Amino acid sequence: MALDISALVPELLVIGLGLLLLIIHILQRQPVPANPIGWVAFLAFTAIALFVVWRMPVAEVTWGGTWLVDPLANFFKILFLLAAALVSLASITSLAGQSRFASEYFVLLSMATAAMMCVISAGDLLTLYVGLEFLAITLVVLTALDRGTAASEAGLKYLILNAISSAALLYGFSLLYGMSGSLVLGEIATIIAGGATQAWAGLALPVAIVLVLSGFAFKTSLVPFHMWSIDVYHGAPTPITAFFAIGSKAAGFAVLIRVFMKLFIPWAAAWVPALIVLSILTFTLGNLVAIPQTDIKRFLAYASIGSAGYIIMGMIAATRGGIEAMLFYAMIYVFATFGAFAVATAVQAQTGSTAISALAGLSKRSPFLALTMLLCTLSLAGVPGLAGFIGKFYIFWAVIDQGYAWLALLGIIVSILSVYYFLLLAKVMYVNDPPAESAIIRVMPSMRLALAVSVFATVFFGVYPGPLINLVTQVAARFIS
Amino acid sequence: MITLQHYLGLGAVLFAIGLFGTLSKRNVIGILMGVELMLNAANLNLVAFARFVTPLEITGQAFALFTIVIAAAEVAVGLAIAILLFRRRGTVNADDWNLLRW
Numbered sequence: 001m002a003l004d005i006s007a008l009v010p011e012l013l014v015i016g017l018g019l020l021l022l023i024i025h026i027l028q029r030q031p032v033p034a035n036p037i038g039w040v041a042f043l044a045f046t047a048i049a050l051f052v053v054w055r056m057p058v059a060e061v062t063w064g065g066t067w068l069v070d071p072l073a074n075f076f077k078i079l080f081l082l083a084a085a086l087v088s089l090a091s092i093t094s095l096a097g098q099s100r101f102a103s104e105y106f107v108l109l110s111m112a113t114a115a116m117m118c119v120i121s122a123g124d125l126l127t128l129y130v131g132l133e134f135l136a137i138t139l140v141v142l143t144a145l146d147r148g149t150a151a152s153e154a155g156l157k158y159l160i161l162n163a164i165s166s167a168a169l170l171y172g173f174s175l176l177y178g179m180s181g182s183l184v185l186g187e188i189a190t191i192i193a194g195g196a197t198q199a200w201a202g203l204a205l206p207v208a209i210v211l212v213l214s215g216f217a218f219k220t221s222l223v224p225f226h227m228w229s230i231d232v233y234h235g236a237p238t239p240i241t242a243f244f245a246i247g248s249k250a251a252g253f254a255v256l257i258r259v260f261m262k263l264f265i266p267w268a269a270a271w272v273p274a275l276i277v278l279s280i281l282t283f284t285l286g287n288l289v290a291i292p293q294t295d296i297k298r299f300l301a302y303a304s305i306g307s308a309g310y311i312i313m314g315m316i317a318a319t320r321g322g323i324e325a326m327l328f329y330a331m332i333y334v335f336a337t338f339g340a341f342a343v344a345t346a347v348q349a350q351t352g353s354t355a356i357s358a359l360a361g362l363s364k365r366s367p368f369l370a371l372t373m374l375l376c377t378l379s380l381a382g383v384p385g386l387a388g389f390i391g392k393f394y395i396f397w398a399v400i401d402q403g404y405a406w407l408a409l410l411g412i413i414v415s416i417l418s419v420y421y422f423l424l425l426a427k428v429m430y431v432n433d434p435p436a437e438s439a440i441i442r443v444m445p446s447m448r449l450a451l452a453v454s455v456f457a458t459v460f461f462g463v464y465p466g467p468l469i470n471l472v473t474q475v476a477a478r479f480i481s
Numbered sequence: 482m483i484t485l486q487h488y489l490g491l492g493a494v495l496f497a498i499g500l501f502g503t504l505s506k507r508n509v510i511g512i513l514m515g516v517e518l519m520l521n522a523a524n525l526n527l528v529a530f531a532r533f534v535t536p537l538e539i540t541g542q543a544f545a546l547f548t549i550v551i552a553a554a555e556v557a558v559g560l561a562i563a564i565l566l567f568r569r570r571g572t573v574n575a576d577d578w579n580l581l582r583w
Contacts, residue, residue, distance in 0.1 A: 126544050133551045144562050149569050156562045160512055163555055164503050167519035169550060174526035174541075178489075181535040183544065279524055466499055 007062045007069045010052050011079060011117050017044045018110030019143070025103035034095035038446060039183035041088040041106045045113070049081035059478065061123065065184040068123040071475040075327060076120040076254040083247040083334055084113040089450035090239040090342045093349045096444070101145050108145070108377030112138040112243070116251040120258070124183040125173045128255060132169070132219070136162045139248060143236040154235025160463070161228040162218070169215030175208040176263075189263045209264055209271055216259070222312060223281040226305050233301035238348055241297055242341035245304045246334045253311055257323060260315060261479070268318050275316050276407060283309025283411060287418040296344045297354050299425070303380055306418060307333055310395050310411060317398040320480045325394040327472040330386035332461050339376035339454035342447065343369045350441045356425065361434025366441040370429045372451045377422040379458045382415045387461035394469075433452055488529035496522035507565050509573045520552045554577055 005012065021041070025032060052074055091232040095102050115138055118131035129407065136159075144155025177183055179201045180191040192205070214225060221229040233241045236407060264271060286306030293299040311333070314326030346369055351358045363370040379388035392415060396408040443451070461468050495518055502515025515543040530539025567573055 024540060109554075126540075126547060129544075130547055130551065133508065133555065137551075137554055140558055140562075149566070152562050152566050156559065156566060159562065160509070160516065163513075163516040163559075164500070164519070167496075167499070167516060167523060170520060170523040170571045171492075171526065174492075174523045174530065174544075177527060177544070178530035178534055181530075181538075183540050194549060220491065442510070448547070 004062065007067055010048055010055075010116035011121070012130055013048050013051070014045075014081075014110055014114040014117065014349050017041070018107045018114065020105045020209075021103055021110065025107065028103075032103045033448075034105075037102055037106050038092035038095070041109065042085050042446070043138050045081050045085035045088060049078050049085065049431060052081065063436070065186050066122075066124040066125070066127055068121055071478045072254070072258065075120045075475045076330075077117050079250055079331055079334060080116045080120075080247055083243060083250070083338065084109060086334075086338050086342070086450050087239045087243045087247075090242065090338075090345050091237075092446040093444050094237055094239050094345050096349060096399065105142070105145060108138050108142045112142065112247070115317050116224060119251050120254045120439050122255070123185055125177065125185070125188075126183050128259075129166075129170060129173060132255075132397055133166060135248065136166065139240075139244065142240050142243075143232060146237065150235045151237070157235075158228055158232045164239050165215050165218035165225070167307070168222045172211030172215065173206045175204045175211070178423060179204055179208070185259065185262055192263075193266050201211045205267070206270070209267065209275075212259065212264075213271060213274060214253055216256045216373050219221050220249050220256065220308050220312070221305055222278045222308055223285045223305065225368050225388045226282070226286075227303065229299055230301050231374065233304075234295065234297050234354075238297065238341055238345040238354070241301070241381065242345075245301070245337050245341065249304070249308060250330050250334070253308075253326060254310075256315060257326065261318070261323065265318065272316055272318060275312060276404070279312045279316060280407070280410065281309075282306070282312065283414050287414050287421075290418070291421045291424070294356055295354050296347075296356050296359065297341075299421075300340050300344065301357060303340075303377070303418070303422075304337055306338070306414075307380060307411075310392060313395050313399050313407065313411065314434055316404060316407070317402045318364045319402060320365075321398040322395075323476040323479060324469075324472045325391070325398045327475060328394050328465075331468060331472075332391050332458065335454040335457040335461075336376045336379040336386075336388055338340065339372050339451060339458065340380070342450055342454065343373040345374075346443055346447050346451075347441060350439075356428055357435070359425070359429050360432040362429040362441075363439070364434055365438060366443060368448070369441060369443065372455050374426050375430060375455055375458055377425055378419075379420045381419045383419065385462050387458045387465070390462060390465045485529055485533040488525060489546075492522045492525040492529070495525065505555075505577055507574050509559075509575050512575065513559050513563075517552060519558070520548055524548050 054076045112135055115131055115135035120394050122128035122131050142153045143158060144152045176188055180188040182188050218225040233244060246294045283306050286302050286309055290299055290302035311326055314322035347358055348354050379386035381386045382392040396411060400408045489579060499515045499518030503512050506512050527541040527545045563573060
């Protein structure tokens with residue numbers, strides 16, 4: 001059987017980009033500055049994203065179901081490539097002073113993107129596990145790349161806690177394999193749902209579901225599996241923090257959708273209550289603990305945990321509407337979260353600080369940065385007129401439709417509370433006086449472009465969400481059928 | 482006669498010991514060893530299932546090989562960072578690496 005690699009072309013292009021940057025890095029005797037490489041990576045990621053958009057209608061299941069190219073996979077590939085393109089632009093600013101690692105940095109960024117694309121296209125447990133570990137190891141190295149003490153500490157913490165969660169996930173996978181005798185998701189679903197399993201499956205199945213759920217809850221940093229994310233988000237270089245928050249988390253949700261909707265859906269009555277508990281814990285704790293934070297990266301880390309609590313509500317609905325809402329929210333969340341972290345990157349590059357007090361009087365030092373941060377955080381809070389409002393509305397509507405009106409009400413109350421702490425941030429930027437001896441904050445052209453894209457998307461999808469809603473409706477319909 | 486249940490029992494015990502080790506050890510090297518035990522418990526399951534559930538195929542063994550390679554890569558990165566931190570801070574005790582509030 002000849003191997004048909006056409007289904008792998010986007011992944012091969014991303015890996016090829018990484019290898020090309022690696023060769024450039026080896027051939028150059030002096031360290032290569034971040035500026036040209038970052039632009040090359042941005043253009044390449046954008047081009048590959050357009051290529052995936054062009055191939056989106058194609059649906060293939062190749063190699064006996066081990067590699068899936070369906071609309072769901074393509075949707076998330078576009079999301080990951082967009083995230084990588086934006087992060088490349090923001091990285092130019094953060095790497096400007098320290099070009100020693102610039103080319104390795106973009107090599108690893110390409111590889112991490114390729115890993116996320118493997119995760120969402122994986123149709124069997126082996127591909128899925130290898131993809132998740134490939135992603136985790138590249139992210140550890142990206143976190144610890146500048147060899148600072150805080151970055152190394154964050155890298156090691158992520159490595160250890162991720163290894164524990166992966167071991168639990170792998171143990172769950174081994175039980176699924178034992179029950180069905182197959183690694184392919186589609187076959188496992190048929191065999192387990194058909195009851196043609198081992199005699200001990202009644203005991204092993206709940207254990208497998210709990211282990212797999214806790215593994216994915218770690219990847220998406222749901223409370224109480226969120227402890228790693230705060231420290232890692234704090235210690236990692238700021239653009240990589242954004243990549244964790246938008247890319248790695250979206251990959252976790254993508255694979256959660258695939259595994260739970262395709263494999264575990266007959267036992268929805270058992271895992272939906274667990275997800276309700278996780279969701280309530282996540283959005284209340286994430287939003288409330290954000291209030292006392294004094295560091296902007298920790299603040300945004302808690303805000304992103306809060307958002308994960310809302311996204312997971314789509315799985316509680318466990319319907320087509322729920323999936324649509326998750327896809328919509330995941331996409332707009334990319335732009336809002338990236339925008340907020342990118343502003344933090346620009347301020348950090350100039351002032352060397354990630355304290356919230358470093359943002360004081362930002363409206364006078366850089367009105368553009370202050371406006372971006374305001375719009376992006378208000379979108380995360382769900383203020384009407386911005387994309388986040390439509391996303392939350394969509395999510396709450398999906399769960400109300402399934403009879404969880406009380407859950408939606410709780411979510412809305414916590415959402416309104418969260419506006420309070422985002423307005424505290426706005427007060428620091430717009431009302432407080434800038435610190436003495438502070439200068440105008442210079443924003444590099446690459447950063448301007450990245451911020452403009454995220455602000456445009458946040459406002460555009462808030463005012464005119466139609467195109468994105470059409471897209472997620474089609475993707476979810478093709479996935480469910 | 483050693484049955485599938487014996488292997489699964491051993492795997493579960495190994496997993497529990499590994500989890501206890503990762504949660505109770507203060508030494509980073511010890512934590513990494515605990516993680517290895519957990520991964521090997523899963524490997525034992527995979528190989529036992531391959532032998533008893535699908536004796537004609539080797540999917541379980543292949544999966545276990547992949548896991549071993551990934552675990553080696555993970556430990557390589559983990560030890561590299563641990564050595565770096567040891568040079569900076571002079572300790573491999575996880576409690577002392579508290580620059581970021583744990």
